[in-house]
Amino acid sequence: MAFWCQRDSYAREFTTTVVSCCPAELQTEGSNGKKEVLSGFQVVLEDTVLFPEGGGQPDDRGTINDISVLRVTRRGEQADHFTQTPLDPGSQVLVRVDWERRFDHMQQHSGQHLITAVADHLFKLKTTSWELGRFRSAIELDTPSMTAEQVAAIEQSVNEKIRDRLPVNVRELSLDDPEVEQVSGRGLPDDHAGPIRVVSIEGVDSNMCCGTHVSNLSDLQVIKILGTEKGKKNRTNLIFLAGNRVLKWMERSHGTEKALTALLKCGAEDHVEAVKKLQNSTKILQKNNLNLLRDLAVHIAHSLRNSPDWGGVVVLHRKEGDSEFMNIIANEIGSEETLLFLTVGDEKGAGLFLLAGPPASVETLGPRVAEVLEGKGAGKKGRFQGKATKMSRRMEAQALLQDYISTQSAKE
Numbered sequence: 001m002a003f004w005c006q007r008d009s010y011a012r013e014f015t016t017t018v019v020s021c022c023p024a025e026l027q028t029e030g031s032n033g034k035k036e037v038l039s040g041f042q043v044v045l046e047d048t049v050l051f052p053e054g055g056g057q058p059d060d061r062g063t064i065n066d067i068s069v070l071r072v073t074r075r076g077e078q079a080d081h082f083t084q085t086p087l088d089p090g091s092q093v094l095v096r097v098d099w100e101r102r103f104d105h106m107q108q109h110s111g112q113h114l115i116t117a118v119a120d121h122l123f124k125l126k127t128t129s130w131e132l133g134r135f136r137s138a139i140e141l142d143t144p145s146m147t148a149e150q151v152a153a154i155e156q157s158v159n160e161k162i163r164d165r166l167p168v169n170v171r172e173l174s175l176d177d178p179e180v181e182q183v184s185g186r187g188l189p190d191d192h193a194g195p196i197r198v199v200s201i202e203g204v205d206s207n208m209c210c211g212t213h214v215s216n217l218s219d220l221q222v223i224k225i226l227g228t229e230k231g232k233k234n235r236t237n238l239i240f241l242a243g244n245r246v247l248k249w250m251e252r253s254h255g256t257e258k259a260l261t262a263l264l265k266c267g268a269e270d271h272v273e274a275v276k277k278l279q280n281s282t283k284i285l286q287k288n289n290l291n292l293l294r295d296l297a298v299h300i301a302h303s304l305r306n307s308p309d310w311g312g313v314v315v316l317h318r319k320e321g322d323s324e325f326m327n328i329i330a331n332e333i334g335s336e337e338t339l340l341f342l343t344v345g346d347e348k349g350a351g352l353f354l355l356a357g358p359p360a361s362v363e364t365l366g367p368r369v370a371e372v373l374e375g376k377g378a379g380k381k382g383r384f385q386g387k388a389t390k391m392s393r394r395m396e397a398q399a400l401l402q403d404y405i406s407t408q409s410a411k412e
Contacts, residue, residue, distance in 0.1 A: 002172060002197060003079060005051045005060070005097070009106055009212035013096045014049035018087045019078075026071055026082045038070070040084040048072070049095045051102070052079045056130050057109050057211040061098040102212065104244060108137045110168060110201075110213045111158075111223050111242030115139055117205035118157045119238070123150055128235060136226065136245070138237040146228050146236050154238075155225045165218040167202045183208055222246050297325050301332030310338065313401045317343045317394060323385060326354040336382055339401050341369070348392050353377070354385040355401075365404060372397045 004014050024042035027035055043064065052074035053059035059072040064087060071082040087093060112130050116139060119125040126142045172195040173179055183198050183206050199213050200206040214220060221243045231237040241249055257268050264274040304314055316329070321344035330340060336358050345351015353373060355366050359382040366384025370377045372393050377386020 002195070003049075003051070004047045005049050005212060006170070006197060006210065009102075010215070011049050011097075012099050012102075013094060014047070015092060015094050016048065017046045018089050018091050018093055019044040019046055020089050021087050024080075024082060028070070038082075038084065040070070040082055041086050043081040043083055043087050044078050045081065045093070045095065048079045048081070049097050050079065050081065051105075051212050055109075055209050055211040056112070057105055057132055060102055060105075063096050065093045105132060106212050106214050107220055107243030108132050108245070109209075109211045110217070111220055111240065112137060112139055113199060113205055113207055113209070113213070114158050114161060114201060114217065114220070115154060115223065115225075115238065115240060116207075117201065118154050118161070121204075122153055122157065125150075136239055136241055138229070138239050140231050141236050141238055143236050144234045146238070151225055151228065151238070155223065158223045161201075161204060162217045162220050162222065165216055166204060167216050168213055169200045169202070170213065171198045171200065172196065173198055219243070224249065293321065293325050294328055297321075297328035298332055301329045304329070304340075305333050312405050313339045313341060313398065315341045315394075315398050317347070317391075319346065320344065321352075323352055323354070326352065326385070327383075330354060330356040330383065339365070339405065341398060341401055343388070343391060343394055345388070345391050347394075350387065350389050351391045352385070353388050353397075354383065355379070356383045358382060361404065361408075365401060368400060369397045372400060 004011060004016075021041050021043050024040055026038045026040060028038055030036040045064075050060040050062050050069060050072045051057070052072040054074055060069075062069050064081060064083065067083050067085045067087070069081045069083055073080050073082075109132065112127075112132070116127040116130075119127070119139075119141060125146075127139055128142050129140045131138045131140075173183075174195055177196075179198075183196075196208055197210055198206055199209040199211075201217065224241045224246045226239040226241065229237045229239060257271075260271050261268060264271060264278075266274050300316065304310065304316065307314075318325075326342040326344060329342060333340060333356075339355065339357040339361060342354045342356075343351055353369065353375065355362055355369055362379060362382050362384050366377060366379045369384070370386050370388070373388035374390040374393070375386050375388035377384055379385060
């Protein structure tokens with residue numbers, strides 16, 4: 001059975017009758033990325049203007065009597081509509097489709113058929129699967145790689161056919177029709193029922209398909225191939241946009257270009273060179289900063305070593321620094337008689353720590369310091385270092401070290 005949405009992909013609303021309404025649950029992904037289970041109802045209609053997912057195309061969104069439909073799935077010859085409000089079986093209802101989403105899917109799906117046909121015709125590249133993504137779509141081609149010239153030739157050809165305004169026709173064939181054998185496709189689902197639906201682009205392609213399509217290639221407006229990516233099993237993914245997605249992509253790109261022009265104080269044609277210069281300047285500054293930090297570490301090490309407070313537990317915290325900074329200090333001091341507790345990072349946030357000193361003491365105290373700072377670390381040969389999530393507990397770690405030294409002194 002073909003649904004009304006398949007017989008007329010341009011229909012935006014449709015009046016039908018509720019066949020059944022049963023309690024059901026829907027698993028969705030919440031705003032925090034975690035799975036959520038919604039309670040609601042599975043509504044079956046005599047016919048529907050909402051497309052259930054299939055053929056690589058996501059399902060439609062819309063309303064039934066202004067009640068939101070959150071998911072549409074096919075089950076044999078019927079479509080299940082998930083709502084969170086019950087509907088009375090036998091009642092007449094008005095079904096409306098989210099047209100912006102529907103037309104977008106029509107453009108991407110028909111665009112995929114066109115690209116697939118042209119890639120096969122020009123270069124014998126077979127499509128093995130495709131994905132209609134939220135922002136872009138991908139066609140998996142059975143080839144390990146594609147040249148830039150091949151991509152350009154496919155893009156040029158598909159856009160020429162769009163400008164030729166070629167009709168797109170949908171026919172239904174019975175399973176025993178001899179023509180079925182001549183139509184390309186990747187097989188039928190196990191629960192398929194009724195006639196076979198064939199989508200044809202005049203003079204270009206005929207393919208078995210259950211999805212919604214434009215009636216003329218001119219409705220695609222334009223196709224932009226963004227490039228290729230390495231696919232699975234030694235295949236290549238061809239990334240593309242069709243129709244309104246190209247306009248949205250251009251709008252975003254133009255907005256980014258304007259922002260970069262304002263930031264870099266140069267025209268769009270000079271953006272790349274300007275960024276390269278900034279990168280080189282940044283590398284030089286980072287190198288100079290690292291050298292200064294090393295010199296500072298050596299100076300700090302000598303100051304600590306010559307301080308009248310030297311001995312027992314020596315503590316130092318700096319907001320700026322890294323593991324290398326702390327290790328330089330520890331290397332310059334080179335004492336195995338004193339516990340050296342160094343930390344760098346945000347005093348109230350996360351950071352790095354290093355504990356150096358007598359190997360036996362460091363081996364005992366290192367994990368305990370990491371626990372106090374709610375961090376993790378590892379060590380060997382009189383040195384233990386790691387990451388801390390609670391630098392605000394540095395004083396507790398320091399007290400732990402001092403208590404240990406006091407206890408050891410009392411024993412001696």
